[in-house]
Amino acid sequence: MKLIMVGDVMNPGPTALEVQQVNCFYNYTAGLEVGDVDLIKTAVRLLRSGVARAVCFSDLKSFYLDTNGDIQLEWIQPKGRQWDSSWMVQFSDDLPRPIAEELLFCLELSFHEQRIEGAESRQIPPHLRAVLPPVVLERGDFTLPVYPWLKVYSDGILNVSFQLDTTWDSLNEADFISDVVNLFYRYFDQIWMQANVQRLDANHILPEAFAGDLSIAGQAAAGRKHRRLLKDLHRASRVVLDRSLGKDGRNFEVGGDSWTLHQIAGSEGDSDWEANIDLCRSIYLGAVTSLIVPSAGKKAERFRRVQLWQGHPSISLMRFTAQPDTTDGLVERFSPTISPVLMRSSSIEQPPDLPPDLRLFEDYCLHGNQALLLWT
Numbered sequence: 041m042k043l044i045m046v047g048d049v050m051n052p053g054p055t056a057l058e059v060q061q062v063n064c065f066y067n068y069t070a071g072l073e074v075g076d077v078d079l080i081k082t083a084v085r086l087l088r089s090g091v092a093r094a095v096c097f098s099d100l101k102s103f104y105l106d107t108n109g110d111i112q113l114e115w116i117q118p119k120g121r122q123w124d125s126s127w128m129v130q131f132s133d134d135l136p137r138p139i140a141e142e143l144l145f146c147l148e149l150s151f152h153e154q155r156i157e158g159a160e161s162r163q164i165p166p167h168l169r170a171v172l173p174p175v176v177l178e179r180g181d182f183t184l185p186v187y188p189w190l191k192v193y194s195d196g197i198l199n200v201s202f203q204l205d206t207t208w209d210s211l212n213e214a215d216f217i218s219d220v221v222n223l224f225y226r227y228f229d230q231i232w233m234q235a236n237v238q239r240l241d242a243n244h245i246l247p248e249a250f251a252g253d254l255s256i257a258g259q260a261a262a263g264r265k266h267r268r269l270l271k272d273l274h275r276a277s278r279v280v281l282d283r284s285l286g287k288d289g290r291n292f293e294v295g296g297d298s299w300t301l302h303q304i305a306g307s308e309g310d311s312d313w314e315a316n317i318d319l320c321r322s323i324y325l326g327a328v329t330s331l332i333v334p335s336a337g338k339k340a341e342r343f344r345r346v347q348l349w350q351g352h353p354s355i356s357l358m359r360f361t362a363q364p365d366t367t368d369g370l371v372e373r374f375s376p377t378i379s380p381v382l383m384r385s386s387s388i389e390q391p392p393d394l395p396p397d398l399r400l401f402e403d404y405c406l407h408g409n410q411a412l413l414l415w416t
Contacts (some may be wrong), residue, residue: 055215057377058361064204066224067351068321072196074334079194081166087111089331090168090236094139096146099166102141114148127151138297140360142171152383167193173234174294175202175320176301180229186295186317188324192332200324202317203340208392213377214386221355221384221412228315232292234303241326242281242305246274280306288317352408356415366407368399370416382407382414
């Protein structure tokens, strides 16, 4: 028989985490070979290629495609002071609604950046932001739409973030960690993305593809047979690409818009391919890199080498079962169950205490370590 003290009733033990809504950003940062990017020309190429419908610059001017496919300028002039809780924005009457929704998200990010950084934000290199075409991940009986975002700095640093915003009736902690927090470790049955993004990436990487596979100790083989074999491999890859992307795509309703997406070229019927979000990162980086234009006076040669850093995933627990009203209640009741989320592992028998709350207010918590930023 187990004795239960009155204090145990007054102070219940930790509550199991059952997630109902989450917002996640899987972030990647890359450094390009060039240190001076022409943001205007790059923005035009992003629009002309169909990779973006609107581009918002750090000075809050925007290029977008109108219904005729022409590039237009929207000068955004928000009204509000630095420490106001919000801005008021008036868009032009002829700005298409889908474009306005994309720009609103960019403006939210700019609002928080300028509010936090103040005048120092002007020392940050100029940059642009753009919404990229969505990705749809499928495994078994569920489908996950993922929203990629792009940020390019004029000094050759860029960020690609994949946003997942979804809900469940109830998702237990172990499955949440495995399927959401560690999404980039998961394999999927099918991955769907825009054909144009795949073509841009293929055109970017194919000229140097297979060279490493045919080298020994980093030294490329030479000779006529080697060149012929490389040419045959490139030709075969192009045939696979054209055959896959030449098929009819599949229509998806993502974010209120209709998108025609294709499976990743060559993946049809292959259960052993690397079907994960890291491959999506590689394809999007290749496509974007192919469109970036060095500033005037620099040789406009193709540059392919990218130095990549994977940033901290940012996980926001929006709703979960028995969610407390205060941060103190959250830490008291959910600390032992949220700590494994921060550690990215549900198999820890004695998870450590949550690190100190980085936000010293009562409305929500922010905890961070080297693996994850966790908002609750």
